[in-house]
Amino acid sequence: MRVVVGDDLGGFIEDSEADYYEQIVRRHFRGEGCIVDAGCFIGASTKALIRGLEARNQQHEPPEPPIIAIDRFTASDHYVVEFLAGIGADIRFGESFLPIFLRNLGRDTPRVEVRAGELVQVGRVDRAIELAVIDLAKTPALNGFVLQRWLPQMVPGHSLIIHQDFYSPTQPWIAHSMAGLLDYVSLEHDKVGESAVFRLERPIPANVLREATFGWDRRDALPCLDRMIEFVGTRVAAPLRLMRALAFHSLGDNAKARSLLEEELAQSTPPPDQKWEKWLSAAVVAVMPEVFQFNAVLGRLYWRHGAQRLGHA
Template identity: 35%
Template sequence: FHACPGDFRRYTADGLCALGHRAGLEVVCVLPVHSIAQTLGWILWEYAQEKGGRVRRALAWTAAYAATRLSNRTDTALVRNANTFQAVFRRPIRKPLTPASAWRRRAVPVACARVPTMLMPGELRLLHYLAEERYTGEGAIVDAGCFLGGSTLALADGLRRNLRRRGVEEEKLIRSYDRFEIEGWTVGSFFPESARAGESFRPLFDRNIEPYAGLVDVHPGDVRLWPWEGGPVEILFIDLAKHWTVCDWVTWQFFPHLIPGKSVVIQQDYLYHHWVAWIHVTMEFYSEYFEYVCDTGSNSVVFLNTRRIPEEFLREKTVESLTTAEKVELMDRAAARFKGRKAKLLRSAKQHFLEMLEES
């Protein structure tokens, strides 16, 4: 189906989106063409996420996992060709929208389509929505753990649309943090086989975000080398709290600058894996000052700051300062807030963290 025969835009990511919209469809996701196995696995998973149900999700995950084990690489020859995008559409969902759900109906930002990212499509939708529709300009946007720029582009494209709508001049309102060092396990999937662990990928990040460079202030290296001096924080996206010491530092530096009733904290690893229970401990310890908003099914959970955290209550080393018994109580409380797979994941995270503490 080509609504505009002869129009070259029909082959681009923007063109694909336009074709779907003209047909009365919503865009679920736009990505570069991958192997057929990846494409089928991805469609199965998106379908299961859309329809819901534990059994359906389990079957879809199993099928997607099996398919992507067969072929998990993008054809590099295709990636270099602008005419190699794929899109998935759906019939419009006729449900009332709320701030906690409106982002689910958005298309994945086209700006993110050609940048490798570890984020799920729903997370990109969420970040784009927050920057475009919820951001007011009262504080900064913190992009803590930007990797190759997936989160950065989602935030930046949303921010640009926000500023244009309000007639505000662009400036560097996004503060992005990352070590920009290749890790061994990412070689072959996010980086070529010739890449070496420890090498910098900062030049690649810079190329990826180049169209939005005027909106992004980049802070390379260990985030703990950059004490926060940027005033209020309106959107705080955290994807680098891979150890409780880093989690404590981020909490200590940024939480005092949240704006009650307005600032949102997105903990990207909250529902990702059982490695990061210190995030559960942290958010539960400060739960009196936050309200759960929504989550993306896997990975990210969004919290709204509802009250300013008293200076005397905020701890410099929140997780480290707590006894094991206190940590256990907080992790149990966090798990009790969820059901099914999510609750099971949090309980597994608790067990893993306790084992880490015993070994340390």
């Protein structure tokens, strides 16, 4: 494996998210438990968390590494392979990117307990969790594992869970499951990049947790999404509204899905989400395939997305 990389390797999180992680560790982490960085990839989030630890300026760090970093560390998604190619790393599908993660951490490696493997195989955590940063709830089952295994390890009134994919319309089970836990969590921060941040306020009874996390079902997605849209507020809810339109579509009510998407298309000011044009155009193609005949609509969305990628928007 040949790796040619520069100093700042980047990652999938936005700068605002990296800054937020640093701040939250500095302000919030007591050192009584651990921080879980789940889906750390090549370490952008891990390094932000480490910067937060450094800023705390604690004389004594706990004997165990404060951060547990979990990833399968193999390039098993096309977008991962593409990202690695983009930073000059010659890693093919199925190969490991663990050496890049370790090199990226450098002298900070002792602060991190590295768990390389599938979440369900390496994800058991016995310590108290003060902060969990989640970027691998990519299926309802993985999301269920995260919430079922880790929420009971969290400290009521203190611990935070950052869902990095909360606003991604392709992962509606995250908003769905958190909607079932609203009596037990509060919203610490409604939106940083694509992340939403929740605080565990009180212990969650096992049956409530089980129902919320393993109850992903398109039929009750709609009331859950409605509850969550109201909870986070209209300012940040546009991606959740897309999830709602897509839920109507998959339940067979395409007329409703179309009218919801038309409302979004009619907005004169697009929401601030960096990926909004991409998300909206993907939803339009799924729900209104005939839009291909309306080149103006698709072209406008495509161009706005293209312009964004070129840094013109």
